[in-house]
Amino acid sequence: MNFSRPKGRDCSEVIFLRKYLLKKILIYVLTFFFAATINWAIPRFMPGNPIHFLIARFATLPESAKVLQSYFTQAFGLDRPLMEQYVNFWRAFFKGDLGISIYLYPQPVLKVILRSLPYTVLLLLPAIIVSFVIGNRFGAFVARKKYLDNIALPIFYTLTAAPYFWFGILLAWLFGVVLKVFPIAGAYSFAMTPSFSWRFVSNYLYHWILPFSSLVLVMLGGWAIGMRNMIIYELEANYSRYMEALGSSQSLIRRYAYRNAILPQVTGLAIQLGTAVAGTLTTEIVFSYPGIGYILMQGILNQDYFLIQGCFLFIIVGVLIANFIVDILYLIIDPRIRKSYTGEI
Amino acid sequence: MNLKEFVYFFLRNKKIITALCILGLLALVSIFGPFLTSYDPLEFASAPYQPPNRQHWLGTNTFGQDLFTQTVYGLRSSLLVGLFGGGLATIIGLIIGFLAGYRGGWFDEILMMLTNILMVIPTLALLIIIAAYLPYRGVLIQSVIIGLTAWPWTARAVRAQTLSLKTREFVDLARITATRSSKIIFQEIMPNMMSYVFMVFILQFGGAILAATGLDFIGLGPTRGISLGIMLQQATLWNAIQLGMWWWVVTPGALITLVVATLYIMNTGLDEVFNPRLREM
Amino acid sequence: MEILQVKDLKLYYKTLYGMAKAVDGVSFTVRKGETLGIAGESGCGKTTLGLGLVLRKPPMVWCGGQAFIEDTDLMNLDEKSMRKLRYEKISIIPQYAMDALNPTKKIRQIIQDLLKEHKQRYEEKQELLTERLTLINLNKKILDMYPIELSGGMRQRLVMVISTLLNPKLLISDEITSALDVSTQKTVIQTLYQMKKKGFMDSLIFITHDLSLLYQIADRVMIMYAGKVAEIGEIQDIVDNPLHPYTRALIGSLPRIGVRYHETKLKGIHGYPPNLLKIGPACRFKERCPMAFNKCEENPPIFRVNAQEVACWLYEEGERV
Numbered sequence: 001m002n003f004s005r006p007k008g009r010d011c012s013e014v015i016f017l018r019k020y021l022l023k024k025i026l027i028y029v030l031t032f033f034f035a036a037t038i039n040w041a042i043p044r045f046m047p048g049n050p051i052h053f054l055i056a057r058f059a060t061l062p063e064s065a066k067v068l069q070s071y072f073t074q075a076f077g078l079d080r081p082l083m084e085q086y087v088n089f090w091r092a093f094f095k096g097d098l099g100i101s102i103y104l105y106p107q108p109v110l111k112v113i114l115r116s117l118p119y120t121v122l123l124l125l126p127a128i129i130v131s132f133v134i135g136n137r138f139g140a141f142v143a144r145k146k147y148l149d150n151i152a153l154p155i156f157y158t159l160t161a162a163p164y165f166w167f168g169i170l171l172a173w174l175f176g177v178v179l180k181v182f183p184i185a186g187a188y189s190f191a192m193t194p195s196f197s198w199r200f201v202s203n204y205l206y207h208w209i210l211p212f213s214s215l216v217l218v219m220l221g222g223w224a225i226g227m228r229n230m231i232i233y234e235l236e237a238n239y240s241r242y243m244e245a246l247g248s249s250q251s252l253i254r255r256y257a258y259r260n261a262i263l264p265q266v267t268g269l270a271i272q273l274g275t276a277v278a279g280t281l282t283t284e285i286v287f288s289y290p291g292i293g294y295i296l297m298q299g300i301l302n303q304d305y306f307l308i309q310g311c312f313l314f315i316i317v318g319v320l321i322a323n324f325i326v327d328i329l330y331l332i333i334d335p336r337i338r339k340s341y342t343g344e345i
Numbered sequence: 346m347n348l349k350e351f352v353y354f355f356l357r358n359k360k361i362i363t364a365l366c367i368l369g370l371l372a373l374v375s376i377f378g379p380f381l382t383s384y385d386p387l388e389f390a391s392a393p394y395q396p397p398n399r400q401h402w403l404g405t406n407t408f409g410q411d412l413f414t415q416t417v418y419g420l421r422s423s424l425l426v427g428l429f430g431g432g433l434a435t436i437i438g439l440i441i442g443f444l445a446g447y448r449g450g451w452f453d454e455i456l457m458m459l460t461n462i463l464m465v466i467p468t469l470a471l472l473i474i475i476a477a478y479l480p481y482r483g484v485l486i487q488s489v490i491i492g493l494t495a496w497p498w499t500a501r502a503v504r505a506q507t508l509s510l511k512t513r514e515f516v517d518l519a520r521i522t523a524t525r526s527s528k529i530i531f532q533e534i535m536p537n538m539m540s541y542v543f544m545v546f547i548l549q550f551g552g553a554i555l556a557a558t559g560l561d562f563i564g565l566g567p568t569r570g571i572s573l574g575i576m577l578q579q580a581t582l583w584n585a586i587q588l589g590m591w592w593w594v595v596t597p598g599a600l601i602t603l604v605v606a607t608l609y610i611m612n613t614g615l616d617e618v619f620n621p622r623l624r625e626m
Numbered sequence: 627m628e629i630l631q632v633k634d635l636k637l638y639y640k641t642l643y644g645m646a647k648a649v650d651g652v653s654f655t656v657r658k659g660e661t662l663g664i665a666g667e668s669g670c671g672k673t674t675l676g677l678g679l680v681l682r683k684p685p686m687v688w689c690g691g692q693a694f695i696e697d698t699d700l701m702n703l704d705e706k707s708m709r710k711l712r713y714e715k716i717s718i719i720p721q722y723a724m725d726a727l728n729p730t731k732k733i734r735q736i737i738q739d740l741l742k743e744h745k746q747r748y749e750e751k752q753e754l755l756t757e758r759l760t761l762i763n764l765n766k767k768i769l770d771m772y773p774i775e776l777s778g779g780m781r782q783r784l785v786m787v788i789s790t791l792l793n794p795k796l797l798i799s800d801e802i803t804s805a806l807d808v809s810t811q812k813t814v815i816q817t818l819y820q821m822k823k824k825g826f827m828d829s830l831i832f833i834t835h836d837l838s839l840l841y842q843i844a845d846r847v848m849i850m851y852a853g854k855v856a857e858i859g860e861i862q863d864i865v866d867n868p869l870h871p872y873t874r875a876l877i878g879s880l881p882r883i884g885v886r887y888h889e890t891k892l893k894g895i896h897g898y899p900p901n902l903l904k905i906g907p908a909c910r911f912k913e914r915c916p917m918a919f920n921k922c923e924e925n926p927p928i929f930r931v932n933a934q935e936v937a938c939w940l941y942e943e944g945e946r947v
Contacts (some may be wrong), residue, residue: 134405170595
């Protein structure tokens, strides 16, 4: 009998999972460390000494010049040794001190960001999920169907090649200006204050629908193309041919292929996350939607460097968390990772 | 795949031929377009708010600038960013991925750690943080920073290719016969990777154009000059669509979409040429 | 009684340079309860033949001939009936048996789905399945595992059981031993023999490039060369008295114990099979044949000599088939 089941298998599976996740977390912590260091280093080491350039620029504003200059020197700690500046940077970070916004002086950057974060998350997350589900279904549906494929593929390519915000502009023009059915600016009506009343929520959703749809449409193209290619690949795989040789219907074979093709797509989810975030940021600008992207642009236009850097850190943290979620998701749906450690029995 | 097969499938592939025609046409427009207009892209040309007409083919904007002039100059800078930025990213990715795969060991570990870290950080965020601190930005500088941030996935893919090529017999043979490393690289491995590298370049080309457009739009485009992204940014800032000036936003975005979609389709076509499994029989 | 009757079957591959005639006018029969071995060099069309009986997908195209399985012509059957016929009447153990199962589905699920496609209930087959798994040394616990958790050999045996679960009339086993070492080969062949004896399938087509294996399992043998039948006969007759020069060369090239190279020169076959894209009117073996004569400019028909069928002009005095 050459079959035997290793004893304590469930236990070893847990150990393996823990090791796997710990390794992932380590990489993400390292990534964050690296990104934060870049964030710290760029204003200090960029050619042309940007901080001095910055101070010189604000020095022309008579009233605030002095305050700002001393604030900058103090905030960046420019008079201290580099090592100390670096340590102080981390110390401040763990205290949640990301500096003071210049554009919204004197509000702390953290407060400004936390206020806009929900708008971005509530736009981005549903858009990613909905586009992922629909895009994959579409892609799987058209794969290896010659005529359908020939029509659908150019559409998918156009969607995925369009800059996110341009698509947003087009939708805003069509539905907001020409048809006048949806509002095209802000996250809620000017006269309202955010609350959990039905009136506010419905008003919020009414403003949300256009930026959301434009994000979904653009993202959908990429998923559909990826899925189409993966399905073609899977339909050529040995297991598909075997099932066909045993008289299975195309629908069953496609269902199996879909199950396998979705796995690399989930990995793609992690890879595409950065692009999706970037797309959301620019789409927010189109719709004057008060999320991270919108305040980021205000920060750029007003040379509010603390705000820009704060946004950068938040984007990184968000993407890292999302990556980790995708990793866990992948563990759940792909038995190959969970089981591979046992090797051949 | 031999040359005859390659040429046959290359010329027979409708995707590739269509893409080449479109790209050639756009390149011609970007090269010779500026000679077709008597205006300067940033100067007042005539009355503002004009829809497309005989004198101003694509209309004028809020400042009375001629949009056709802006579009052809903008197309030129977009293609340049694609060429330089995409080219640079491809070269860096190629070198890093290749060295990591070929040398292996701790060298590989460190390079791949760096690559994996950079892969997780969204490129646009990184670009923003760099570009925000540049007091002067031109098309070339934009290309350089895009090239410097876009290489990681290329490096990873090239590394995988190198690893698979490294173990093939012909490389082993060269190594046994004590052929110099540089000779192995340039005579044995590189030629086998050319098709792949070319496809990577096409994707990077499109990616660089999209990245530059995003940067321009968020307010970090070239400080002087014009690009398709800047046109869209100004249109948004000056409420073009609220004012019904659709002509200000439709052409620049459509051109970017056309260029990038064409590149993607060309890539798919090349994939079919190189990878028989995807071919339609 | 014949289970399978193949008449002048032509299966070609559509390529860039024209049609590759992988199976070009092949006729043979498989009788009830027998094992027919098909042998030949790689590229002689044996795998195409085996696969083509079950499933033809582009670039493989059917270009003529018939293949009757109990009065049903496999070549002229609508897709729906053909689908029903696969697995129930004609089944296959593929060359790639070791990775023929979807790695991300549990084995029980795969079997359930396959049975459902043929309107069979898993519950009814469960007992049979367990019994057969025991026969091939697999615990029924593997049903709750993923294929990747099994070794290659286990997966292959599992596929053998899955392929025969509906007791097909005809099972095609396609080069299932070529990737294995000699001792495993023996086990697999024994298993296959056991399966046939216990009635998992009525008849068996055993495709291999290894003539010595056929001697262990086949009742009759068909030797193929470049898409054509070279010789068909009882295994003992073929081994004792090979007629076709190609069969002789094949048997002569088998290594024998007790014969040392310097004593008897090993008889290999010189040269290469013809390009299947450019086939002339001459006998396909002519270029490599030590006995070729002027008659060989024309492709030989099949002659019957005693109980053997042979496609060679040397046997012109035999009865034409």
